[in-house]
Amino acid sequence: MAKDVLTFLIDNRDSFVSGEYIAKxxxxxxxxxxxxINNLKEDGFVIESKTNKGYRLISFPDVIVPEYVVIExxxxxxxxxxxxxxxxxxxxxYALDGYPExxxxxxxxxTAGRGRMGREWASPRGGLWFSFxxxxxxxxxxxxxxxxVVANSVAKATNELYGIGVKMKWPNDIFYExxxxxxxxxxxxxxxxxMHYVVVGIGINVNNDTPDGATSLKSIIGKPIDRNVLLSRxxxxxxxxxxxxxxxxxxxxxxxxRSISNTIGKKxxxxxxxxxxxxxxxxxxxxxxxxxxxxxxxxxxILAGDVDFLRHL
Ligand code: BT5
Numbered sequence: 001m002a003k004d005v006l007t008f009l010i011d012n013r014d015s016f017v018s019g020e021y022i023a024k025x026x027x028x029x030x031x032x033x034x035x036x037i038n039n040l041k042e043d044g045f046v047i048e049s050k051t052n053k054g055y056r057l058i059s060f061p062d063v064i065v066p067e068y069v070v071i072e073x074x075x076x077x078x079x080x081x082x083x084x085x086x087x088x089x090x091x092x093x094y095a096l097d098g099y100p101e102x103x104x105x106x107x108x109x110x111t112a113g114r115g116r117m118g119r120e121w122a123s124p125r126g127g128l129w130f131s132f133x134x135x136x137x138x139x140x141x142x143x144x145x146x147x148x149v150v151a152n153s154v155a156k157a158t159n160e161l162y163g164i165g166v167k168m169k170w171p172n173d174i175f176y177e178x179x180x181x182x183x184x185x186x187x188x189x190x191x192x193x194x195m196h197y198v199v200v201g202i203g204i205n206v207n208n209d210t211p212d213g214a215t216s217l218k219s220i221i222g223k224p225i226d227r228n229v230l231l232s233r234x235x236x237x238x239x240x241x242x243x244x245x246x247x248x249x250x251x252x253x254x255x256x257x258r259s260i261s262n263t264i265g266k267k268x269x270x271x272x273x274x275x276x277x278x279x280x281x282x283x284x285x286x287x288x289x290x291x292x293x294x295x296x297x298x299x300x301x302i303l304a305g306d307v308d309f310l311r312h313l
Pocket of ligand 1 (some may be wrong): 002027085086087088089110112113114115117119120121122123128129130131141145172173180182184185201202204205211213214215237
């Protein structure tokens with residue numbers, strides 16, 4: 001792909017940029033510029049050409065364009081794959097190899113996408129499957145708050161871009177009405193008292209087909225979504241939310257998460273490693289734990305598990 005010419009078009013995407021200008025800046029001939037423009041068109045970029053004015057980028061193909069994400073966010077490097085087993089596993093390898101914070105791995109398809117506890121995550125073409133590396137300087141006990149930091153970022157991004165109010169199902173799902181549109185899978189490597197690295201994995205159903213019980217943004221909105229714009233917005237929102245985390249401002253994070261929770265007030269079954277508890281969710285506390293009142297009226301704090309909604313009798 002003609003990356004150099006593309007960067008000029010992205011940088012100037014609200015206006016025309018002349019072939020002569022690009023040729024001069026890149027120290028290549030105008031014919032070479034025009035050839036690269038044709039290559040981009042063949043790759044599915046829609047580019048308007050006007051005599052005496054030059055070229056203007058109209059739209060991207062439905063593929064992640066790393067150059068765009070680098071310009072729009074401060075995530076770098078952006079490592080883009082056509083197919084990969086799992087962006088989380090790949091990000092873990094990069095983290096172990098010493099890649100910096102905000103290294104982003106994104107794949108068009110995952111062949112072995114994973115949820116929590118080794119569950120499968122369906123990752124066909126058209127979805128947004130990505131992971132990035134963080135190196136927080138903090139104690140591991142606050143890592144669960146990161147689920148909420150991510151969930152808030154996805155909720156704010158989708159609300160701002162498409163005006164849809166999504167809900168968070170404790171601890172790591174984003175729902176639209178009663179269907180899952182996004183899952184969050186976070187890997188943490190730490191000593192008992194210090195985190196080494198964190199891999200944040202996010203899967204959003206965008207333009208893809210979805211399994212039962214799930215839906216996509218395309219189905220909700222009724223038209224295909226620009227995944228580059230969504231990816232960049234989620235990353236930029238995450239930057240703001242993560243600043244709150246770094247400043248230990250957990251109350252602002254949790255207040256927002258509580259405001260979008262679909263779990264508080266519900267009668268639920270919570271399962272963790274084969275142990276089940278039934279009760280009503282009273283709250284989610286400042287540590288991100290579920291506060292559950294069981295049928296005898298005793299109240300417990302639950303730090304991890306899966307929630308199933310039960311019907312109130
Ligand atoms: C999650 O797990 O929801 C975390 C999913 C994280 C996926 C991202 S994609 C990028 C990165 N790379 C990875 O390999 N993973 C991360 P959990 O709460 O365990 O939910 C898993 C369950 O969600 C499955 O058992 C299915 O029931 C359901 N599921 C599978 N694929 C789905 C999809 N595309 N959309 C909605 N639900 C799905």
